[in-house]
Amino acid sequence: MSTDGTTVPFSGVPFSGVSFSGSRPDSVYYFGTCLVDLFYPEAGMAGIDLLKAQGLRVVFPQGQSCCGQPAYNSGYREEALKVARAQLDYFPGDWPIVVPSGSCAGMMKKHWPDLFKGEPDEARAKQVASRVWELTQFLVQVLNVKFEDQGPPVKITWHASCHAQREMGVVEEPKALLRQLANVELVELQRERECCGFGGTFSVRHPEISAAMVGDKVADIENTGAKAVVSGDCGCLMNISGALEGGKKPVRGVHIAQFLKERTHG
Amino acid sequence: MGETSVNFAKASTTALQDPQLRANFRRAMDGLMSKRAVQFADSKEWNAVRALGASVRLRALSKLPELLEKLEANCTRNGIQVHWASTTDEANAIVLSIMQRVNAKLVVKGKSMVSEEMHLNAFLEQHGIESLESDLGEYIVQLDEAMPSHIIMPAIHMNTKQIAHLFKQKIKEAEYTEDVAQLTDLARRVLRKKFATADVGISGVNMAVAETGTLCLVENEGNGRMSTTVPPVHIAVMGLEKVVEKLEDVPPVISLLTRSATAQPITTYVNMISSPRKEGEKDGPREIHLVILDNGRSSIYADEELRNTLRCIRCGACMNHCPVYTKVGGHAYEAPYPGPIGSILVPQMEGLAKRGELPHACTMCNACVEICPVKIPIVEIMGRLRAEAVHPGDSVKGAGSRASKAEAMVWKGWSMTYASPLAYRFATGLLAKLGNAAPTSLPLLKEWTNVRAKPRFASRTLHDLAREKGIPDV
Amino acid sequence: MSEARPTDSRNAILGKLRAGRDAHPLTPPESDFTVLRDKRWAPSERLDRIKTMMEAVHTEFLETTEADWPTAVQDFLKAQGTRTLLYGTATEAGQRLAASWTEGGPELVPYDGPVETFKERLFDGIDAGITTTLGAIADTGSLIVWPTPEEPRLMSLVPHMHLALLRADQLYDTFWQAMTENRWADGMPTNALLISGPSKTADIEQTLAYGVHGPKRLVVVVIR
Numbered sequence: 001m002s003t004d005g006t007t008v009p010f011s012g013v014p015f016s017g018v019s020f021s022g023s024r025p026d027s028v029y030y031f032g033t034c035l036v037d038l039f040y041p042e043a044g045m046a047g048i049d050l051l052k053a054q055g056l057r058v059v060f061p062q063g064q065s066c067c068g069q070p071a072y073n074s075g076y077r078e079e080a081l082k083v084a085r086a087q088l089d090y091f092p093g094d095w096p097i098v099v100p101s102g103s104c105a106g107m108m109k110k111h112w113p114d115l116f117k118g119e120p121d122e123a124r125a126k127q128v129a130s131r132v133w134e135l136t137q138f139l140v141q142v143l144n145v146k147f148e149d150q151g152p153p154v155k156i157t158w159h160a161s162c163h164a165q166r167e168m169g170v171v172e173e174p175k176a177l178l179r180q181l182a183n184v185e186l187v188e189l190q191r192e193r194e195c196c197g198f199g200g201t202f203s204v205r206h207p208e209i210s211a212a213m214v215g216d217k218v219a220d221i222e223n224t225g226a227k228a229v230v231s232g233d234c235g236c237l238m239n240i241s242g243a244l245e246g247g248k249k250p251v252r253g254v255h256i257a258q259f260l261k262e263r264t265h266g
Numbered sequence: 267m268g269e270t271s272v273n274f275a276k277a278s279t280t281a282l283q284d285p286q287l288r289a290n291f292r293r294a295m296d297g298l299m300s301k302r303a304v305q306f307a308d309s310k311e312w313n314a315v316r317a318l319g320a321s322v323r324l325r326a327l328s329k330l331p332e333l334l335e336k337l338e339a340n341c342t343r344n345g346i347q348v349h350w351a352s353t354t355d356e357a358n359a360i361v362l363s364i365m366q367r368v369n370a371k372l373v374v375k376g377k378s379m380v381s382e383e384m385h386l387n388a389f390l391e392q393h394g395i396e397s398l399e400s401d402l403g404e405y406i407v408q409l410d411e412a413m414p415s416h417i418i419m420p421a422i423h424m425n426t427k428q429i430a431h432l433f434k435q436k437i438k439e440a441e442y443t444e445d446v447a448q449l450t451d452l453a454r455r456v457l458r459k460k461f462a463t464a465d466v467g468i469s470g471v472n473m474a475v476a477e478t479g480t481l482c483l484v485e486n487e488g489n490g491r492m493s494t495t496v497p498p499v500h501i502a503v504m505g506l507e508k509v510v511e512k513l514e515d516v517p518p519v520i521s522l523l524t525r526s527a528t529a530q531p532i533t534t535y536v537n538m539i540s541s542p543r544k545e546g547e548k549d550g551p552r553e554i555h556l557v558i559l560d561n562g563r564s565s566i567y568a569d570e571e572l573r574n575t576l577r578c579i580r581c582g583a584c585m586n587h588c589p590v591y592t593k594v595g596g597h598a599y600e601a602p603y604p605g606p607i608g609s610i611l612v613p614q615m616e617g618l619a620k621r622g623e624l625p626h627a628c629t630m631c632n633a634c635v636e637i638c639p640v641k642i643p644i645v646e647i648m649g650r651l652r653a654e655a656v657h658p659g660d661s662v663k664g665a666g667s668r669a670s671k672a673e674a675m676v677w678k679g680w681s682m683t684y685a686s687p688l689a690y691r692f693a694t695g696l697l698a699k700l701g702n703a704a705p706t707s708l709p710l711l712k713e714w715t716n717v718r719a720k721p722r723f724a725s726r727t728l729h730d731l732a733r734e735k736g737i738p739d740v
Numbered sequence: 741m742s743e744a745r746p747t748d749s750r751n752a753i754l755g756k757l758r759a760g761r762d763a764h765p766l767t768p769p770e771s772d773f774t775v776l777r778d779k780r781w782a783p784s785e786r787l788d789r790i791k792t793m794m795e796a797v798h799t800e801f802l803e804t805t806e807a808d809w810p811t812a813v814q815d816f817l818k819a820q821g822t823r824t825l826l827y828g829t830a831t832e833a834g835q836r837l838a839a840s841w842t843e844g845g846p847e848l849v850p851y852d853g854p855v856e857t858f859k860e861r862l863f864d865g866i867d868a869g870i871t872t873t874l875g876a877i878a879d880t881g882s883l884i885v886w887p888t889p890e891e892p893r894l895m896s897l898v899p900h901m902h903l904a905l906l907r908a909d910q911l912y913d914t915f916w917q918a919m920t921e922n923r924w925a926d927g928m929p930t931n932a933l934l935i936s937g938p939s940k941t942a943d944i945e946q947t948l949a950y951g952v953h954g955p956k957r958l959v960v961v962v963i964r
Contacts, residue, residue, distance in 0.1 A: 030737075032728040034684070038697055039721055044728035048737060060732040062739045063687040071677050073630060075652030079681035086685035114646075162631035191296075195589040199629025206627065207713035208279050212288070212593045213629075214717065242718030294946055314775035324768035331757040350750035402952055403943035419943060426945045450941060450949035457953060462863045478928045488897055488939040488954025495893045495931070496855070506753065513925040517776060517916040521880075528942070531793065532880035535954070536915075536934035544930055548892040549855035560753045568760030 024142055027057040029097040031087075031132075033104040034066035035234040036255075043234070043255035047100040047135050050261055054143050058098075061090035069107040072115065073200050081115050084108075088121060088128055097131045098138045100257050101233050102164020105134040110167045134164055135257060136174040136232055149181035151263040157187050157226035159217070159240060161233035162195050174232050174256055181263050187224040191216075198239035214243040221251055228252045230259050274623045278598040287423055291595050294422050298586040301529035302637070319522040320641040322515040323577040326507075330567065333476040333509045334558065340479025344541040346554045354384040357559045361386065361468070361501055364555055365395055368499055370465035374457075376483065376490035377401040378470025379417055379580060380503045380559055382602035383615075386468070397468075400457050400489035402450065409436045415596030417603060418527045418582040423595050457489070467493035467551065471504035472579070473519060474556070477512045479540055481556065484520060486534040494539060500551040502539075506558050507567075507576035519579055522639035526581035562615040562663070569661050571650060575610050577640045584634035584644060590627055599624065606634040610647045617664035618655045625651040694727050776916040779879055786878040786911040787962070793881025797937035798950050800959045802903075809963050810840040813903060816959070817868060822846045826862075826869040826899055830890040833872050833905055851892050862898050869899035869955075875910035876960075877918060882934040883960065884918060893931050902955040904935070908964045 028051060036044040051058045064087055068080035091097055099105040109132040116125035139145045158178060164170040178186050197203065197213025204210075217240060221229050229244070229251055231237045241253030254262075281287055306312040326333060338348045351357035357380075365373070373395060375381065387408070390397040399408040403420035407413065410432055414420030421429065426444050433449060434442045440452055469490055473482040481502050483490045494500045510516065516538075524530045543550035567573045585591045585605030596604035601612040601621070609628055613621035625648045634644045651662065656674070658666030683689045701723035706715045714721070726734075733739075781789055791801055804812035817825060828834040829850040841848055849866060851858070871891045874884040883904050887893040896902045912918040915934065919925070924932070939954030950956055 032732075037728045038694055038701070038723055041724045041726060041728040041731050045731050045735065048732065048735075058737060059740060060728075060737040062729055062733065065684045065687070065690040068684075071681060073649060073652070074677065075649070075654075075656045076674075076677040076681075077653050079677040082681040083684040086687075162629070162633070166632035166636050193633070195629045195631035195633065197589070197629060199631070202626065202629045204710045204713040206275055206278065206590075207716055208275075208282050209590055209593055209627075210629075211717040212282050213589055216292075216593075238721050239718065242714070242721060245719035246715070246717050290945075297946060311775060314772070317769070318771055318773065318775060321769045321771040324766065325771060328761070328766040328768045330761060331754050334754065334757070350753055352749045352752055356749060400953065401943070402941045406943065419946070421943055422946075424945070426947070429944050446944045446947040447949050449944055450952050454952055458863060461953070462859055477925055480928050480932075486939070487941050487943075487952045489952070491893075491897050491933075492953055495897065496859075498856075506757075513928070514773070514916060514920055515771070517914065517919070518773075520915070532882055532915075532934065532936050534797070534935065534937045534940055536882070538928065538932040539930070540928040540932075541930045544889075546889040547930060548851060548853065548858075548889060549894045550892075550930060558753075560749075560756075564753055564756040564760065567757055568763065570764040570766075573760075573764075573766075 025056070025095055027059060027093070027095045028138075029091050029093070029095050030058050030060045031064055031067075031097050031099045031104070031108070032060065033099060033101045033234065035238070036100060039238060040234045040255055043258040044100060046255070046261035047098070047257035049265070050139065050257060051098060053265070054145060059095070063090045067104045067107040068115065069104060070200055072107065072111060077115065081119070084112060084115055084125070085121065088124055091128050091131070095131070096133050096138065096142070097128065098133050098135055100135045100255065102134045102161040102168050102170055103233050103235055105132050106163040106167030108132045134168045134170050134232070136177055137168060137170045140173040140176055145177070147177065147180045147260060147264045149183045149263050151181070151183055153183045153185070154228065155185045155187060155224070155226050156228045156230055157189055157221055157224040158192065159189065159196060159221075159229050159231040159236055160192050161231060161236050164232055165193060170232075177256070177260060178230065184263065187226055189220045189224060191220055196236045196239050198235045200235065203239060210239075214239050218243050218247060218249060222249060226251060228254050228259070230254055230256050232256045270620065271623065272600050272620055274598060274600070274627050277600055278594040278627075281594040281598045286425070287595055288593065290423055290425055291592055294419070295586050295592045298529065302526060302583060302586070305525040305529045305531070315518055315521060316639055316641065318518045319579075319639055320577065322510055322519055323579070323640045326510045326515070327567070327573060327576060329511065330507070330509070333511055334506060336476040337474050337479060337509050340476065341556055344479045346479060346541060346556050349555060349557045351557055352560045354559065354561050357384050357503060357557050357561075358386060358389045360557050361503070362390070362393055364499065364501060365390070365466060368465060370395055370499070372460065372464045373397045373466045373468055374400050374460050374464040374493045374497065375404070376467070376469035376485065376493040377404055378468065378503055379602060380470055380505050381468060382414065383561060384503070384559070398457075398460055400461070400493055401485075402453055402487060402489075405453060405457065406432065409433070413597060413602075415604065416582060416585055417580055423597065461492040461496045464497040466499045466501060467497040468501045468503065469494050471502050471508050471556075472523065473516055474504055474509045475513050475516060476509050480513065481539045482516055482520070483537040483539070484524060484533040484535065485537065488535060491535055491537050494537065495550055498551055499553045499555070500542070501555045501557065503557045503559060506560055506563050507578075523579050523581050526583040526637070526639045565663065566614045572614060572647060572662070574642050575614060575647060577642050578607055578611070579640055581639060583637050583639065587633040587637050589631060589633065590629065599627070606644045607642070610644055610651060613651055614662055617667070618651065618662060619664035619667035622655040622664065622668040625655065691729065694729070697723050698725055698727055773916065776914050779914050781878045781913055783911070786913070787908055789878045790876050790881050790911065794937055794960065797940065799937050800957065802959055802961045803964070804961060805964055809905070809961060810837045813837070813870065813961060814841060814845040817846045818844070820901075822867045822901065824849050824865060824867045826851055826866050826895055828871070828891040828895070831872060834890070837870070851895055855892070855894060862894060866899045868901035868903060869895040870903040870905070871896050872905045875912055875918065876906055877912050877915050877934070879914040880934075880936060882915065882936040885933040885935055886929045887931050887933070888929070896933070896935065897954050900951070900955060901957040901959060902935075902938075903959045903961055905961050905963060908962055
C-alpha cells in the first residue's frame with residue numbers, strides 16, 4: 001500500500017478500489033475472526049445466517065484462525081506473518097471473503113500487503129486481501145439487502161469501530177442497515193467516531209486511560225437513552241459491554257450481525 | 267543504553283485523577299474538532315489541498331540536502347547568517363555565543379517548539395540571560411514554571427480562574443480579575459516594556475523558503491513580529507525539515523496549517539522575513555541568524571518509512587483529535603511534542619530506551635491519520651516503532667532496548683498455536699471449557715476487570731457451531 | 741559542552757542527509773495547484789468577501805474615495821479622540837495626508853529616523869499608524885503589506901490602531917495568485933506581511949481577546 005496514510009475520510013466509499021465487480025457471487029468465504037470464535041460465536045453464526053438468507057453459499061474454512069493483528073500491533077511482525085500466512089491456504093477460490101469485524105478486515109485488506117512485502121507469497125497475500133469485505137459493507141454494497149423488521153419497538157445507538165471507519169471506509173453502511181428496521185429508533189452518539197479505548201493490548205497496557213476512554217463512551221451511550229448499543233467489532237463490544245456490565249448499566253451491547261438476525265428472523 | 271525510561275503510564279495516571287484538567291481538555295478539544303470540521307467541510311477542496319500540501323512536503327524531503335544548501339546560499343546572499351547544529355547542545359552554544367558577543371541580558375521569544383526541544387530558556391538562565399516567552403500561552407506557562415501542554419495552545423490545560431490566580435501571584439502590578447480581556451491587557455503592558463528593551467529576539471520558523479531565502483512565521487498575537495522586528499538581533503531556530511522549495515509552496519501549507527491548527531482561514535499575521543535591516547530602512551534587526559538544527563532528524567530521514575515523520579508542519583490537529591491525548595493532556599507525555607506526532611517523533615529523537623512507551627500511548631484508532639493535513643502515516647509509524655523497540659537493529663536509536671524474552675516467548679507460542687489448525691482447535695477448545703475459571707487476579711485480566719466485567723468464553727467456538735450447522739468447509 | 745566547529749556540523753548533517761536520500765530516493769507526487777488556481781470570485785464579490793471575513797475578526801472598514809480619503813481619515817480619527825498619527829512622509833499617500841491635514845486633528849508624527857532614536861515615543865506616545873497596502877486577498881480576508889524605508893515595519897505593529905489604505909481595485913483571489921502574478925519570488929523585500937485583523941489571542945481558555953501585543957484596532961480605509 002502507499003506510504004502516505006491515505007484513508008477515505010468523510011465518505012462511505014470503500015478504502016481501495018475493490019476488484020469485485022458486477023453481479024453478486026453465488027458463494028462467499030467467511031472469516032470468523034479469533035475474538036468472535038471465542039467470545040461471540042453466536043454473532044459469527046448470525047453473520048453466516050444473514051448471508052445464507054440472501055441465497056449465498058457460505059464457506060467457513062475450518063483451518064482459519066486469526067488475521068495476525070494482535071502480534072502485528074504489538075511489534076511482533078514475524079509472528080503475525082506466520083499466522084497470517086497460515087490463513088492463505090484456506091481461501092483459494094475467487095469468492096469474496098466476508099469478515100464480521102472492521103478491524104480484522106482492515107488488517108487483512110490494508111496491512112497484509114505491507115506485512116507480506118518482499119515475501120515469496122506477497123502476490124498471493126495481496127490477492128486474498130483484495131477480496132476482503134467487512135460484513136455490513138458487503139450486505140449493502142454487493143447484496144443491496146432489504147430487511148423487514150419483525151421486532152418490537154426499541155431505541156438503540158451505534159458505536160462505530162475505528163478500523164471499520166478509517167481502514168475500511170465503512171461509515172454509513174451499518175447505520176443504513178439499522179435504519180431499514182421500522183421499529184428501531186437509532187439515536188446517534190454525540191461522539192460516534194471516537195475510539196472506545198479498547199485498542200487491543202492498549203486496554204491492558206494503559207488500563208487507566210482505557211478506562212477513562214470507555215467511561216466517556218459509556219456516558220455518551222447513556223445520554224442517548226438507548227436500550228442497546230450495536231457495534232460491528234467484537235473488540236469494541238467486549239470493552240463497551242464489559243464496562244456497561246461492570247458499571248451495572250441497563251444497556252446491552254450487541255454485535256450488528258446478531259442484532260439484524262434477531263430483528264429479521266424472529 | 268543505560269537511559270531511564272520515561273514513565274508515560276505513571277504521568278498519565280496523575281493527569282487522569284485531575285477532574286479539572288480532564289474537563290479543560292475535553293471541552294477544548296471538542297471545540298477545536300468541530301471548528302476544524304467546518305473549515306474543511308468541502309471534502310473535494312480538502313482532498314485537493316491536502317494532496318497539494320503533502321506533495322509540497324514530500325518534494326521538499328526528496329531534495330532536502332540540496333534545498334538546505336540553497337536556503338543557506340540565499341539567506342547568506344540576503345544577509346541572514348546561517349548556522350548548523352547537530353545537537354541541541356550545539357544549537358544552544360551557537361545562540362549563547364551570539365548573545366555573549368552582543369552582551370545580551372534580555373531575550374524576548376516568539377513561540378518556537380525547537381527552542382523547547384533545546385530547553386533554551388533554562389540554558390540561557392544558567393548563563394545569566396533572562397529569556398522571556400512572549401506568546402501569551404507560553405508566557406503563562408513560563409510564569410507557572412511548567413511546560414506547554416499543546417504545541418499550538420501551550421496553556422490549554424488551564425482555565426481562566428487558574429490563570430487569574432497565577433497572574434495575581436506572579437505579576438507585581440496585577441489585580442485579581444477573571445476578565446480575559448483585562449488579563450490579556452495586563453500581559454500586553456508587561457510584555458511591551460520587554461519588547462522595547464530586549465537585546466535579542468528569538469523565534470521559530472514555520473517554513474523556510476529555499477528559493478528566496480525567506481523565513482515564514484504565522485501568528486495571531488503580534489509577539490512574533492515584535493520579537494523579530496524590535497530587538498537589534500533576531501535569532502531564528504528551525505528543525506532542518508522545515509524547508510520548502512519554492513515561494514509558491516507557502517500558501518497551501520499555510521492554509522492547511524492555520525485551518526488544521528485553530529480552524530482559522532488564516533492567522534492574523536503571516537510574517538515573511540528575507541533579510542536584516544537594509545541601508546536606509548528605519549527598523550528591523552541589524553542581524554539575523556538562522557540556526558538549523560538536526561537533533562536526530564537526519565537519522566529519521568535515513569529510513570524510507572520513518573522519514574515521513576518529517577513531513578509534519580506542527581499544526582497540532584493530531585493532538586486535538588487523539589482520544590488518548592484528550593484524556594491525559596499534554597504534560598503526561600513529558601516531552602516538547604505530545605500527542606500522536608510526539609509519540610512517533612520523540613522516541614526517534616531521544617531513543618526507544620527512554621521513550622519506548624510512547625508508541626504504545628495509542629489505540630491505533632487512526633483519528634490522527636484521518637485529519638493529518640500532510641497525510642503522515644502516523645499509526646503505521648507507531649506500529650513500526652513498536653516493532654523496532656523489541657527487535658535489535660540500527661534504524662532507530664535504542665532499537666531492541668525493550669526486548670523481553672518472556673514477551674517474545676508468549677508471541678512465539680501464540681504464533682505457533684494460531685498458525686496450526688490442530689493446535690488452534692485444541693487451544694480454543696480448552697479455553698471454551700476452562701477459560702471462564704481463570705481468576706480475575708491474573709495479570710491482564712486484573713487490569714481489564716478494573717472497570718469491566720470479565721469477558722466470557724463461549725462454551726462452543728464458531729468453528730464448533732459452523733461444523734454442527736453443516737456450514738461447508740471448502 | 742563540546743564546541744563542534746560549525747562547518748563540521750554542516751558537512752556532517754548534509755552528508756548524512758545525502759547518504760540517506762541516495763540510499764532511498766523519494767519520488768514525490770506532482771504538486772497540483774489547481775485547487776488554488778480555481779479559487780475565484782467575481783471582481784464585484786471580492787471586496788464583500790474581504791469585508792465579511794475581516795469584520796468577523798473585528799476589523800473595521802472606512803469607505804471613502806480617492807478625492808476624499810485624507811479628510812475621511814482625519815474626521816474618523818477626530819471622532820475617535822486619537823491624539824497622534826504616525827505616517828510616512830515620503831510616500832505619495834503621506835504627502836497627500838500632510839497637505840490636506842487641518843488644524844484640530846491628531847498630531848501627524850513622521851517616522852523619520854531609525855527606531856533606536858524613536859523607540860520610547862513609538863511605544864509610549866503614538867495612538868495610531870497609517871500605512872499603504874499592496875492590495876487584499878479575498879480567499880482569506882488579508883491585507884498585503886510590504887514595509888519600506890518610507891513606511892517602516894513597526895508602523896503597522898506598535899501603535900494601538902493601524903489604519904491601512906486599500907484601493908478597491910487592487911484585490912486578489914488568493915495569496916497564491918497575488919504572489920505568482922506579481923512574481924514575488926524574483927525579489928522578496930526585507931519583510932512581507934499578510935495582515936488579517938487586529939492582534940488577537942485565544943490562549944486563555946480559548947476565549948478570544950483582541951489587542952494582545954499588536955494593534956488593538958485595524959481600520960481598513962477602502963478607496964474607491
